[in-house]
Amino acid sequence: MDIAGPVPAQDAAAPASARDEMFALLRLAGPLVAANLLQMSIYASDVIFVARLGTQALAAATLGVYLYSVVMFALQGLVGAAAPVIAAELGRRRHAVREVRRSFRMGMWLAVLASLPFMLALAHGRDILLLIGQDAQAAAAADGFLDILLWAMIPAIMASVLRITIAALGRPGWAIGVAAVALGVNLLGNWLLVFGNWGFPAMGLQGAATASVVTSFAMCAAYAVIALTDRRIRRYRLFGNWWRAEWARLTELVRIGVPIAVTLTFEGGLFSAAAFLVGLIGVTEVAAHAIALQIAAVAFQVPFGIAQAATIRVGMGYGARDSVWIGRAGWVALVIGTGFMVLTALAIWVAPRAFVSAYIDVDAAENARVVTLAVQYLAVAAAFQLFDGAQVVAAGVLRGLQDTRVPMILAALGYWVFGFGSAVLLGFPAGLQGVEVWIGLAVGLLAVSILLVWRWSIRARLGLIPRTA
Known part of the structure; x- marks a missing residue:
């Protein structure tokens, strides 16, 4: 059963002055900014490795990543509705532990349910690219790239929900650590799988996509471990009753998201x-x-x-x-x-x-x-x-x-x-x-x-x- 309870005062304390608010904002924003910059480094590292495969491979990867990024950006906005909802529950403080858990749970459900139809669409990436007039050879190569990359979508969107929730609960600094680990995993994955180092198969463009999938799962797993082990976060039991539907809450997230x-x-x-x-x-x-x-x-x-x-x-x-x-x-x-x-x-x-x-x-x-x-x-x-x-x-x-x-x-x-x-x-x-x-x-x-x-x-x-x- 859900365990309700008040959230401690320090989780949602009103600032006494604009100066106090400024420091509270910067403590929260600083790690998020750093994590955003590290995330950009992950994308840049993909380009660096793929560019060495040649112009055709780079063009195919660019087309594939463009389609994938358009969908990802929209889905991250959709589940981003969890941020104001969870923040409001913390501000109300009454039964915040239970309410935050319910919003998080429905945010994770939404990440999966909304990703599935878009994954199906990306499985037909070649047809989409040809429809918008792209080069047939590049579209064919991008199709194979997308067939692998689309599996990164669900863990990436789930990681976004976890990041939002953990930041709102007062632990934004974890985002820097997770992004840094993800950058390392992505660099290693590309080095091993694109060019076949250390005895791994040289998969070329498909290797870059596989590295991205592994990176997304690693990010999601890292955030999950944090949610389960961090002393401040684990009291919310975020993964409790993960099977229980809260349709009104899910509808609210969709309405805002x-x-x-x-x-x-x-x-x-x-x-x-x-x-x-x-x-x-x-x-x-x-x-x-x-x-x-x-x-x-x-x-x-x-x-x-x-x-x-x-x-x-x-x-x-x-x-x-x-x-x-x-x-x-x-x-x-x-x-x-x-x-x-x-x-x-x-x-x-x-x-x-x-x-x-x-x-x-x-x-x-x-x-x-x-x-x-x-x-x-x-x-x-x-x-x-x-x-x-x-x-x-x-x-x-x-x-x-x-x-x-x-x-x-x-x-x-x-x-x-x-x-x-x-x-x-x-x-x-x-x-x-x-x-x-x-x-x-x-x-x-x-x-x-x-x-x-x-x-x-x-x-x-x-x-x-x-x-x-």
Whole structure:
């Protein structure tokens, strides 16, 4: 039977001041940011190994990973609904042990149930890639890659639920350790299976996919061990009664999570469409676009981690029905997230070539055109850093209020009407050589950031704040 009980005060204590809230937020966000950066290193290591197999293999892996990543990003958003729900239960404190366990259990159920149809779809990856006009040979190679990679989906999404829960329960630091272990497993797996070292079979592209599957299972297992052994976490008995359905709770997670998944798909779709538009100009522009976007993506991991932490902090205030705590947590997160992006924007603006040099030799004559274009794109990226930080943190604080449906609509409007529309309307005849696409991205991010921050600022008038306890 479920054992109910109050959560200890230190698990969900309201901060006494903005300074206290800032430190609470940073303690939670710091490990999440570090884990996000390590996760990016895992993806980068895959590219490094596969690139040595040749252009055809790299193209096939890129196509396969693109399809897989689109699905993964959406599913992580779906189960991400567990964060505000668990945080609210901690904030309420009444029967929090039982309620957290139920939300976690249904989050894990959702990870499995939602993954299955997408795994079936990815099993037909070749047909999907041919349908969108990709090269037949690359699509065939990507199909075999996806047939293996799709088995990483369920453990990866389950690991995401575990990470969310463990962070909300006050142990975000474990995310760094698990991500570091995952990076090591992935590097070793690629080294052994892609090229056949230490007597292992040289599986090539399939070896890289197998390494990713092993890495996902390792991450899930590591988090499970933590949940069972950490003194602070194990009292919640997260795996207790794992077979028992809580349909109302599952429905609540779906209600909150589906708009999050759709919002992330809108955002990811905009950047994918931007790459397609740049591809219509030329290969050199695509290379410059990829470099500039990777630089922006690294900087984005900081406000993204702050947004993840803000969802939990605002969610605790929401569960406690403490409007002061809610407001303080949200505004502190917005100031810190946007403030950091001011620093990255200045750094990119002042020394763009230094950032580009991390990816290619900026002094080589054959790279001159790519470097010139990348620097131009980064000039725009420096501006949209501010908007990117504001929009992701604003989305995070609204999720803490379990407000996801209207932000989804605002994201669709901002990204696709203002953002993509601006990129298309500026038009290629303008002679900006891809810069117009980046201006479109900046306009889209600016629109979404304004809309979401505005909605956050009028949260009380919209009835998003629960009555004060």
